[in-house]
Amino acid sequence: MIEFILNDKKVVTNKPTGSLLVDLIRYDQHLKGTKIGCREGDCGACTVLIGSLVDGAMQYINVTSCLTPIANIAGKHIVTIEGLNMVNLSPVQQEMVNESGTQCGFCTPGFVVSLSNYCLSENEPTQAKSIAAIDGNICRCTGYKPIERTAHNITDLLLNKDHNNSIKWLIDNQFIPTYFKDIPQLISNLSPFDKVTKAHKLVGGGTDLYVQQPEVFEEIDIRPINQNANLRFIRFDETTCILGGSTTVADLAQSTKLQKYIPNLLAYIKLVSSTPIRNSSTIAGNFVNASPIGDFTAFFLALNAQITLQEDRESRAIFLKDFYKGYKDLDKTASEIITEITFELPTVSTHFNLEKVSKRIHLDIASVNTAIQIRVKNKVIEHIHLSAGGIGPIPTYLHNTAQYLQGKKLAPTHIKEANAIMQAEISPISDVRGTEDYKRLLLRQLFYAHFIKLFPSQITLTLLV
C-alpha cells in the first residue's frame, strides 16, 4: 500500500508499486492536464513535481511521471498542473500567455510545471538557470523563443523572492496555491513505505528500466532503492569520496564540495540527460545498466572508482573497470546491490575532463564519450586514467592507450601516437548513433580535446591535425 499527497489531497493506493505515476494520475485520478508524448522521458509532457519533507521543509524536484514508479513517491507530495491552478493564473502561467509561449498547448503543462519548479527551487534565480529548468521539455510548435522570454520574465519576478521563506513568499505572491503551506503537516502524517522483500526487482530512478521494459515492471511490486535513506549520501574522507548506492545525478550536482575537486562538474552533468531525468536517475543505475555509452560510467572509470557490492551481509569491493565482462555482462549476482561508489579525490595537480558528442548537444545519448584523469609533472605524464564509451560493447577503460602515455612527455607526437594505439583498442560499430568511421574520428577528436582543453598553452588543434 502506498500513501502520498496528490496536489492537496491524500491518496492511498494498492496498485503494484512498480506501476507508473503517469497512469495513476491520468487514468485513476482523472487528472488529464498531465500529458503523454513519449513514455520514455524524452519529451517532458508528463512532468510533475515531487516534494519531499527534509528537515521540516519541503523540497521539490521535477520528474517525468512516465518513468516514475509509484514506489518512489510513497510519502511524497506530487504536484500536477491541476495542483498549481488557482483562481487567477500564476505568474508562470500569465507570462506564458503574455509571451505566447503556447501554441498547440500539448507541451504546455509540462513547461508550466518545470518553470514552477524553478520558482520553488532554493537556488538563486538566473537567466541561465531559468532555461536549464526547461531542458527536459520539448516543444514542437513555438521554436522556444517565447518560452525563453517567459522564463526570463519569471526570473525578473523572482529577484525579490525571500529565500528564507520561499514557500510563504510564493504563496503570498500567488505563484502557488495556499494549500502548499499545509503539505509538511500532511506528509508527516503519512505512513511510511511498506517494507519489501529482496525478491523484488531493485529499481533506482527507473529511467533505464521503464524505458526498456515498462510492461514488465508496471505489473509487479518493486524494491525502490531511492526509498532507502541510508544509501543516499555523499561522504568525504581525507583523500576519498564515497557515494551511497542511491545517490542521484542531481545529488552529485548539488555537492559544492565535489565541485571544488572537479571544477567543471556542473558543465559535465549538464551534458547528461535533462533536469527531470537527473533528478530521478542514480549513478549506480547507470553502472548496472551497463550501456556502452553510459556517461557516468565513463566518468567514474576515469576516476578509477571502486564499487562496493552487497548481498545479505556479504560485501566486496571491485574496481569499476573490472565490473564489465562483456556486453551487458557484469561481475555481479542478481541480488547483489551497489551500496557504495568510492574514488580518490583529484588533487590540485590532477586534471579531469569529460567529453561527449551526440546528435543533439543536450538531452541525448552520446555517439561517443570519453573521460580522462591526468597528472602532469615537469611536462611528463605521471599518471593517467582514460575511458571511452560508444566504441565497443562495454564502457571501456582504455588500458593500452593509458599505459602508453604513462611516463611520456606531454607532446603532440605522443598524443598522436596514443591515438593510433587507441584506434587499435576500440571496436565501434555503425548504428543509429553514427557510422564506425565517424565514431573513430570522433573519439580521436574528443581525445585530442582533452589535451587542448586541459593544456591549452602546450597543445592546440593545429599541432595535432
Next chain:
Amino acid sequence: MKNIDSKGHVTGTSIYIDDIPTIEGTGYGVVFDSPCAHGKIISVNYSKAKALPGVIHIITHKDIPGENQIGGILPDEELFASQEVHFQGQPIALIIAESEQIAFKARKLIEIEIDKKTVITDPREAQQKGQLIFPPRTFSLGNTKDSWKDCSHIFEGKVDINGQEHLYIETQGAYAQPLENGNIKVSSSTQGPTAVQRAAAKVLNIGMHTIEVDVVRLGGGFGGKEDQATPWAIMAALGTQILRIPIKVILHRMDDMRMTGKRHPYSADYKIGLNKDLKIVGYEVTFFQNAGAAADLSPAVMERTLFHATNSYFIPNVEATAYSCKTNLPPNTAFRGFGAPQGMFVIESAIAYAANELAIEKQQIQKVNLLKDGDEFPYGQIAEGVGLSPAWETLVSKFNLKATQKEIASFNKTNDAVKKGYALMPITFGISFTKTPMNQARALVHIYSDGSVGISTGAVEMGQGVNTKMLQIAANIFSVSANRIKLESTNTTRVANTSPTAASATADLNGKALEKACNALAKRLKTTAASYFKVDVGTIQFKDEQVLVNGNTSDVSWNQLVDMAFLERVCLTENGHYATPIINFNKDKEKGHPFAYHVFGLALTEVTVDCIRGTYEFDAVKIVHDFGKSMNPTVDRGQIEGGLVQGMGWMTLEEIKYTKEGRLLSNSLSTYKVPDVYSAPKQILIEPLETEGTDMAILKSKAVGEPPLMYGIGAYFAIENAIKAFNPAYKSTFNAPFTHEKVLMALYN
C-alpha cells in the same frame, strides 16, 4: 490578440482526444502491424491473442463491410493488409481489449508468417525498376537545351535530402462512440475531418451522413494529421460499428513513428547554367521523390516541389521533372512546406555549388537572379507584388549584413578551432491548394438571442491560432467583445465537405467565408436598426457593443438590437461560402495561375562550428518577412519562430534512418532528435516587410503557416560556409541534414 486557447493550455484544461472522459464500456484498440517491409502474408494466427482474457475482438480486413481502401488521391492503400504487406508498420489488424495493456499483450501473441519479397528503400532504385506511384510530370519554361550555349558556366550535380518526422507531441488518435440508429460519432485528432468522414463511410459502407466527425483541437499536426489521422479514426469507427461500443485508439509513440509516413526524402540531379554576369540562364532538375508504399498525398506534394523548383529566382529556361517513386517505406505525406522545401533545397544547392566552383560568395548569384514583378514562373503565373529585392535591401540595412560578414571573417582569422559561417535564404511560397477545387470553405454563424455568437468553420485549430483569427474577424465586424464569441469544434455536421486544414490557406479560406457570413448578418441587423430608427441603412454602424446612427451612439445596444431582430423574426444564423477567385491550373499544359498570391522573405543565418568536435550552435537568424498587413502580429510571429526552428531541425539534427530491410531505426524520441531549447538559435530577429498585402488574403494579412519553415534551409548553407573556413578543400556533398557526424567528416575529409 493572444491565442484564445492560451488560458486552457497553461492550466492543463484544454481537451485533447485522450482527455475526453472515458465512456463506460470503452474498448481500447491497438494496431497489429507488419513486422517486415515487403512480402506475401502466408498466415496469421490470432488464436492465442483471442484467448487472452480481456480481449474483446480482433478486426481484420475480413470484417470490413465496405471497401478495404483508404487512398485519398489514388485508391492504392488498404486499411488492413489483406494479401501482401508493403512496408514495415503497415496495419494488419486492430486488437480490441478491455484495456490498452491487455491489447498490447495480445499483440505479442499474434503469430504471422510472411513470404518476404525484395525491399526497395531508395527512390532512384525504384525509378529504375519502373516502380512509380503515377507517371512523371514536367514543368518547363523557355528551352533549356538551347540555353546552354548562352552560358559561360555550366554545372551539374546531385542532391539528397532526408525526410522528417512530424513529431507532433500528441500522437495520432481517435475515439469513436455509437449513437442511436447505427450512427457513429468519431472524435479525431485530424486536420481533415471530411477526409476521415469520407473514407470511413467507404470502409464502413454507410452514408457520410451517418458519421459525425468532431475535432476540438490537435496537439500539433504539421501535415502529419492531414491524411494520416484517417486510418486510426476509421479503425475506431469500424470497431464501434461491429461491436456497438465506444472504441479508443491512441497510438503509442513508437507505433506512431513506425506506422506513419513522414516528410518525403528526395534525391535530385540538376544542371545549372550561368552567363558571365552570373545570371542563371538555364536550369534542369530531376526529382526522385521517395513516396513510400502508397500514394497518400505524394502526387500533390510532388506537384508543389515542381511549383517551387526555382524558389525566389527568375530563370528564363527551366525544365523540372519529378518522379514519385514507390518504395517499401510507410507512405510519406504532407509536412509543412509540402514538397516546396525539397525543391528549394535543390536550387540552393545548385547555386552553392556554382558559387564554390566560381570561388565567389553564394549570395552574389542569389542577388542578381531574384524574381521581380512581371517575371514568369515556370508554371505560367506572372509574379506580382514581389518583395524580394526590398527584403534584401531591408536585411542589408536593418541587420547590417556588411558588418556581420566582416565580424565573421575576422573571427575566423583569429580562431583555429572554432569557425563561424553565414548564409542567406530567400523564400517565395505560393498560397492556395494547388488542386483548385479544394480552394473553398464555409462558415456557420449563430447569433444567440442574448447577443452572444457561436462560430463554426472548417478550420482545425492545431496551435497555429486559426480560431483566434476567426474570432477577431467576427469581433471586428460585430464590434463585440471577444468573450461573447465562441469558436465551436470543427464538426462535419455543422460545416460539411471541408478541405483539410493545410496549405497555409485555412485562415484565408475560412476567414473569407466567415467574413461573408458575418457581413450578411450585420447587414440584416443594420436593416433592423435602420427601420427602428427610421433612417437609411448606410447610417448604421456597430461600435463597442453599441449601435451608432450617423456616427453617434444611440441608446440601442448590440444586445437589444439582437433581441429586437429576433422578435421580428429576422434570421440570426448565416452560412458563408467562399471560393478563391481567379485561380486555375491546366494539368495538361502544366500552366495556369494556381496561387492566389505569393509570400516572400529573406533570412540571414549565423552559425558557430566547433571544429574539434564537429558540433555547432546557431548564433542568430535574422528575417525580413512579408506579412502583408498582419491581422495578428503575435500569432504570426509565433508561426515564424516555430516554423523556422522546425525547418532548422530538418536541416541539422533530425535524421531518419531506415535499414536496407526497411526497418525504422530512428523509431523513438531517444533516437530521433528534434530541437530542444538549446538547439534553437540564440537570437531570432524578425523585421516585417512593409507591403500592401493583397485582397486575396484575409484582411490583407498574408498566410504564414508554412513559408517560414524554408528559412531553416539557410542553416545548412551557413554550416557549410563555416566548414569551408576550416577546410578549404572541402567539397560539398549536398546531403541534408547536416548532422554532427557529417560536419565532423566534412571538417576532416
